[in-house]
Amino acid sequence: xxxxxxGREARAGWAMSAPALAAIAAFFVVPAIASLFLxxxxxxxxxxxxxxxxxxxxxxxxxxxxxxxxxxxxMGNTLWFVVLGVPFIVALSLFAAMLVNxxxxxxxxxxxxxxxxPYVTTLVxxxxxxxxxxxxxxxxxxxxxxxxxIAPIDWLGSPNASLPAILIFVGWKTFGYNMIIFLxxxxxxxxxxxxxxxxxxxxxxxxxxxxxxxAIAPTVLLVSVLTVAGMFQLFAEPYVMTQxxxxxxxxxxxxxxxxxxxxxxNLGSGAAVAFLLFLCILAVTLxxxxxxxxxxxx
Amino acid sequence: xxxxxxxxxxxxxxVTLLTVAPLLWMVxxxxxxxGEAAQFPPPLLPETPSLENYRTLFGTFGIGRFLANSLLVxxxxxxxxxxxxxxxxxxxxxxxxxxxxxxxRLLVAALVVPGQIGMLPLFLxxxxxxxxxxxxxxxIPWLAGIFGIFLVRxxxxxxxxxxxxxxxxxxxxxxxxxxxxxLPILTPIIVTLALFVFLGSWNDFMWPLIVLAxxxxxxxxxxxxxxxxxxxxxxxxxxxxxxxxxLPVLILFLALQRFYLSGLLTGSVKG
Numbered sequence: 001x002x003x004x005x006x007g008r009e010a011r012a013g014w015a016m017s018a019p020a021l022a023a024i025a026a027f028f029v030v031p032a033i034a035s036l037f038l039x040x041x042x043x044x045x046x047x048x049x050x051x052x053x054x055x056x057x058x059x060x061x062x063x064x065x066x067x068x069x070x071x072x073x074x075m076g077n078t079l080w081f082v083v084l085g086v087p088f089i090v091a092l093s094l095f096a097a098m099l100v101n102x103x104x105x106x107x108x109x110x111x112x113x114x115x116x117x118p119y120v121t122t123l124v125x126x127x128x129x130x131x132x133x134x135x136x137x138x139x140x141x142x143x144x145x146x147x148x149x150i151a152p153i154d155w156l157g158s159p160n161a162s163l164p165a166i167l168i169f170v171g172w173k174t175f176g177y178n179m180i181i182f183l184x185x186x187x188x189x190x191x192x193x194x195x196x197x198x199x200x201x202x203x204x205x206x207x208x209x210x211x212x213x214x215a216i217a218p219t220v221l222l223v224s225v226l227t228v229a230g231m232f233q234l235f236a237e238p239y240v241m242t243q244x245x246x247x248x249x250x251x252x253x254x255x256x257x258x259x260x261x262x263x264x265x266n267l268g269s270g271a272a273v274a275f276l277l278f279l280c281i282l283a284v285t286l287x288x289x290x291x292x293x294x295x296x297x298x
Numbered sequence: 299x300x301x302x303x304x305x306x307x308x309x310x311x312x313v314t315l316l317t318v319a320p321l322l323w324m325v326x327x328x329x330x331x332x333g334e335a336a337q338f339p340p341p342l343l344p345e346t347p348s349l350e351n352y353r354t355l356f357g358t359f360g361i362g363r364f365l366a367n368s369l370l371v372x373x374x375x376x377x378x379x380x381x382x383x384x385x386x387x388x389x390x391x392x393x394x395x396x397x398x399x400x401x402x403r404l405l406v407a408a409l410v411v412p413g414q415i416g417m418l419p420l421f422l423x424x425x426x427x428x429x430x431x432x433x434x435x436x437x438i439p440w441l442a443g444i445f446g447i448f449l450v451r452x453x454x455x456x457x458x459x460x461x462x463x464x465x466x467x468x469x470x471x472x473x474x475x476x477x478x479x480x481l482p483i484l485t486p487i488i489v490t491l492a493l494f495v496f497l498g499s500w501n502d503f504m505w506p507l508i509v510l511a512x513x514x515x516x517x518x519x520x521x522x523x524x525x526x527x528x529x530x531x532x533x534x535x536x537x538x539x540x541x542x543x544x545l546p547v548l549i550l551f552l553a554l555q556r557f558y559l560s561g562l563l564t565g566s567v568k569g
Contacts, residue, residue, distance in 0.1 A: 010393070023441035024408075027423075027441060028408070120551040124518075239523065262508055270418050274415045
């Protein structure tokens with residue numbers, strides 16, 4: 001190939017990628033970096049009207065956040081979402097994947113698609129549906145529980161039940177996605193290995209622990225990290241189902257950021273929240289990379 | 299063996315029923331008369347199915363307008379995303395140019411950064427450009443789809459170089475090669491990507507909530523969320539609203555699920 005051809009190819013390469021790269025730079029990279037700068041200013045409703053009111057305030061937004069009990073409440077709630085939600089959702093997804101992967105299952109594609117369906121539904125619409133399903137008096141969930149003699153639970157009205165209630169909804173909404181990832185991993189586990197363990201008399205749980213889980217460990221890690229990232233991004237769920245309540249028990253970091261930025265128009269403070277959120281997600285990603293390296297997955 | 303076969307299948311049927319029950323109930327309640335669902339035990343089927351709630355939604359609440367907004371925003375978002383992403387994905391896979399690999403590594407690293415991080419500055423940026431409170435403002439984030447570039451690139455890597463070389467020797471320009479040789483091969487991944495963007499922009503909530511202040515511009519999720527805050531008690535009406543909001547994408551997914559699920563796995567390999 002001649003030098004002219006190389007030049008032509010390079011020019012075409014830049015021309016074809018330039019529009020996308022320009023859009024990514026202008027609407028993704030620049031705003032993400034600007035978030036850090038914005039967090040060192042007192043950008044508020046007055047600055048929104050006239051940029052002349054904007055002042056550089058150093059770390060004052062961060063200092064104020066540290067003193068704000070609602071910020072710590074939001075951090076704490078998000079931590080609870082992670083601590084309770086990740087094991088719950090990973091277990092649910094793995095159970096569904098193993099069920100659909102079972103060699104005795106008939107009509108596999110039907111179950112796979114039906115179990116995945118909640119993932120593609122509109123979050124706001126199904127949150128509205130679940131708010132009704134979880135209704136204390138008329139909801140289907142409390143009706144089913146009543147068949148087992150369980151007294152009605154005030155799912156969305158009690159500060160102790162609201163977070164688990166949202167988690168049940170999030171689990172229902174997202175397990176299908178993780179199930180598909182787990183299914184792909186399970187299909188790489190040799191059937192003979194499982195069969196040999198069975199012939200040796202290993203029970204279902206023993207085989208899960210000693211055959212299946214070690215074989216799909218990197219996928220369990222991947223799904224866990226994806227779920228943690230998902231928990232950091234909960235917003236529409238509390239917005240629609242509880243409006244952050246009761247007693248601020250479902251205010252997430254993102255919900256807090258939204259209220260700081262677009263309800264009270266404290267954009268400087270909101271940007272500080274966004275940057276802290278970024279640090280949290282970065283930390284989780286680094287931990288994942290470290291674990292994956294140690295586990296030999298990379 | 300056949301007992302086992304049936305017990306596993308029965309368990310799968312039961313789990314599936316539990317999973318789709320909320321959606322079935324949503325549809326059932328949407329056909330109930332106002333107030334009918336507020337009973338204990340909750341009725342499973344409407345006594346006399348009626349379209350009353352849908353009439354109220356389209357008549358009194360003008361949900362048709364929001365449906366049209368959603369259709370417009372999602373269709374434009376899909377078209378623009380394809381226009382920006384496909385040439386870039388192809389270029390990163392098949393055209394050699396300086397800085398290509400370094401740029402691509404940066405893009406992959408940026409995949410872990412959620413878009414919400416830059417939402418406040420993006421709002422200010424669009425405000426300065428005069429795009430806040432317009433359809434264009436709602437579309438903008440879909441232009442910057444790193445994941446789409448990644449998806450197209452992965453697919454393009456399997457195109458044999460000889461094929462492109464042959465077209466070059468025949469005198470085709472790079473643009474012609476993309477249009478006539480590459481695009482036909484990419485059809486499956488284009489369907490996948492279009493489906494991802496259409497569903498993603500249809501279901502999106504936080505950004506349109508922020509950028510669309512004027513009620514006439516609301517997309518369905520934003521309108522439904524606003525309605526659900528005012529009409530907490532009108533369960534039957536809200537279920538009908540949820541059906542109008544989510545049924546179009548659910549049907550679209552069921553029709554094209556093969557493309558969706560295969561793309562999902564290409565995407566998750568990145569981790």
